[in-house]
Amino acid sequence: MKKISIQGIKGSFHEDAARKYFGEDVEIVECRTFRKVCELLDRDEVDGAVMAIENSIAGSLLANYALLQDFHLHVVGEIYLHIQMNLMVYPGVKFEDIQEIHSHPIALRQCSEYIDQHFGEIELQEKSDTAGAAQELAREKYKDVAAIGNQRSAEIYGLEVLERGVETNKKNYTRFFVLSKHNNPIAGTNKASISFQCGHYYGALAKVLTIFGDNKINLTKIQSIPIVGKPNEYSFHVDLEYDTEDNYERAIHLVLKNVSSLAIMGEYKKGDIELNKP
Amino acid sequence: MKKISIQGIKGSFHEDAARKYFGEDVEIVECRTFRKVCELLDRDEVDGAVMAIENSIAGSLLANYALLQDFHLHVVGEIYLHIQMNLMVYPGVKFEDIQEIHSHPIALRQCSEYIDQHFGEIELQEKSDTAGAAQELAREKYKDVAAIGNQRSAEIYGLEVLERGVETNKKNYTRFFVLSKHNNPIAGTNKASISFQCGHYYGALAKVLTIFGDNKINLTKIQSIPIVGKPNEYSFHVDLEYDTEDNYERAIHLVLKNVSSLAIMGEYKKGDIELNKP
Numbered sequence: 001m002k003k004i005s006i007q008g009i010k011g012s013f014h015e016d017a018a019r020k021y022f023g024e025d026v027e028i029v030e031c032r033t034f035r036k037v038c039e040l041l042d043r044d045e046v047d048g049a050v051m052a053i054e055n056s057i058a059g060s061l062l063a064n065y066a067l068l069q070d071f072h073l074h075v076v077g078e079i080y081l082h083i084q085m086n087l088m089v090y091p092g093v094k095f096e097d098i099q100e101i102h103s104h105p106i107a108l109r110q111c112s113e114y115i116d117q118h119f120g121e122i123e124l125q126e127k128s129d130t131a132g133a134a135q136e137l138a139r140e141k142y143k144d145v146a147a148i149g150n151q152r153s154a155e156i157y158g159l160e161v162l163e164r165g166v167e168t169n170k171k172n173y174t175r176f177f178v179l180s181k182h183n184n185p186i187a188g189t190n191k192a193s194i195s196f197q198c199g200h201y202y203g204a205l206a207k208v209l210t211i212f213g214d215n216k217i218n219l220t221k222i223q224s225i226p227i228v229g230k231p232n233e234y235s236f237h238v239d240l241e242y243d244t245e246d247n248y249e250r251a252i253h254l255v256l257k258n259v260s261s262l263a264i265m266g267e268y269k270k271g272d273i274e275l276n277k278p
Numbered sequence: 279m280k281k282i283s284i285q286g287i288k289g290s291f292h293e294d295a296a297r298k299y300f301g302e303d304v305e306i307v308e309c310r311t312f313r314k315v316c317e318l319l320d321r322d323e324v325d326g327a328v329m330a331i332e333n334s335i336a337g338s339l340l341a342n343y344a345l346l347q348d349f350h351l352h353v354v355g356e357i358y359l360h361i362q363m364n365l366m367v368y369p370g371v372k373f374e375d376i377q378e379i380h381s382h383p384i385a386l387r388q389c390s391e392y393i394d395q396h397f398g399e400i401e402l403q404e405k406s407d408t409a410g411a412a413q414e415l416a417r418e419k420y421k422d423v424a425a426i427g428n429q430r431s432a433e434i435y436g437l438e439v440l441e442r443g444v445e446t447n448k449k450n451y452t453r454f455f456v457l458s459k460h461n462n463p464i465a466g467t468n469k470a471s472i473s474f475q476c477g478h479y480y481g482a483l484a485k486v487l488t489i490f491g492d493n494k495i496n497l498t499k500i501q502s503i504p505i506v507g508k509p510n511e512y513s514f515h516v517d518l519e520y521d522t523e524d525n526y527e528r529a530i531h532l533v534l535k536n537v538s539s540l541a542i543m544g545e546y547k548k549g550d551i552e553l554n555k556p
Contacts, residue, residue, distance in 0.1 A: 033390070056504055057344075062337035063387070105383070105406065109341070112311070126406055128383065203491020205500070206484055213481020222483070222514075223501045226334055236500075 011153035012131035075266025077178035088159040103148035191270040215251035289431035290409035353544025355456035381426035469548040493529035
């Protein structure tokens with residue numbers, strides 16, 4: 001059975017993403033940090049990894065882009081996961097018993113409207129992950145605490161869901177990369193994640209983007225990254241979607257003449273961005 | 279005396295940023311959330327606000343861009359703050375007494391190399407902010423805990439700095455916006471933060487960037503933001519630097535014909551990105 005490393009513990013959104021891509025037939029390997037996720041892959045202790053790369057509300061995880069590059073890992077796929085939050089308690093605990101809410105700080109912020117409306121100035125405790133908050137609540141049998149997290153963590157840790165969909169923004173999603181140590185070519189790709197550096201002259205980036213446009217290649221993401229120590233130079237993370245690999249290859253060939261360096265993080269099949277139906 | 283709202287408590291990096299810009303002659307108003315920071319400004323209860331907008335390691339705070347737009351606030355300045363971390367203890371506590379380290383999760387991650395090297399598998403406690411961790415340590419007189427945070431929080435809460443510069447990346451900075459409710463024109467601006475949406479055709483963004491390049495305007499940041507519910511359309515946050523306001527105004531005028539909408543978040547004088555000398 002394939003082994004897939006994720007950051008966090010079983011029941012987390014990372015497990016949701018890994019299951020959406022690989023199905024039930026893989027073993028999930030829990031890691032404390034994203035660095036550990038990459039280390040296991042680098043040492044061939046797992047066959048693949050799933051790593052969050054951006055969230056539609058919180059933005060990109062730049063540190064994870066840096067890890068990809070440090071470990072020379074390859075993006076072989078992507079997963080979009082609709083982020084739905086639930087209010088969970090130890091079985092039998094009632095809504096009126098809740099004195100504290102535990103979750104990851106970003107999850108707490110994403111549910112702040114619901115919390116304000118139903119609990120006012122209740123005590124919030126920040127935990128390092130949503131599934132960890134659920135696990136602790138179950139283990140300690142807290143009778144006055146609710147955790148906020150995904151459905152899977154309620155199921156795994158035997159919690160009762162008091163309310164579903166307590167997130168403020170109903171269309172929030174997180175995008176994950178599927179990573180591999182090895183760069184085996186994938187047939188029929190239609191998306192690529194690349195990173196490049198431009199020279200420092202007016203319109204340097206415009207020139208590169210014009211090449212993509214001329215070759216019918218759509219940008220689905222662009223983000224500049226300051227290069228530390230070089231105040232006027234930038235690195236760009238760009239995602240491209242293309243209909244034919246020929247167009248893509250022609251464009252990359254032309255772009256190479258207009259950048260100071262270019263790295264292809266991966267060429268893969270684009271993930272389904274349709275939000276899961278409730 | 280002017281009142282400036284910040285997220286977090288006194289002694290925080292937000293206070294450092296506010297003092298760097300406004301000096302000692304302002305009153306700092308502490309807020310629990312970024313939303314509260316904006317609300318106080320919106321209700322004219324403060325004269326200005328200072329809000330983190332991006333970090334060179336962690337990336338952009340997209341949720342803060344959204345708040346700016348929700349509250350129709352104006353960017354009137356920017357501050358770059360070099361992020362230096364210190365290991366702090368209750369006075370008299372020795373290095374070998376430390377059993378736990380408390381700080382904000384991002385600060386803990388930024389110091390992970392130092393922690394691994396000197397403490398191995400020590401217990402880490404995540405707190406909602408670095409200054410809050412320092413304040414709690416001082417209040418509770420913990421004799422086996424260290425906090426990680428800035429120099430100011432050590433001074434304010436009377437802690438002893440055992441080691442300076444414990445951050446892994448020595449060139450990490452956070453960029454803050456200075457915000458105002460009112461859009462009073464500033465003389466001699468050379469930087470602007472804008473946001474626009476492009477039509478969905480190949481090269482739409484390239485066209486806009488070409489206009490900026492032709493008018494000798496440098497992009498210092500670009501970031502695409504997916505528009506929820508419109509899978510093929512994007513919003514872009516762009517920062518521009520220009521030598522003359524004439525060039526800038528000419529370019530904006532031309533760009534307006536090539537975008538479906540454009541918002542100017544602010545025109546201001548660029549901040550000094552030189553990292554503070556240790």
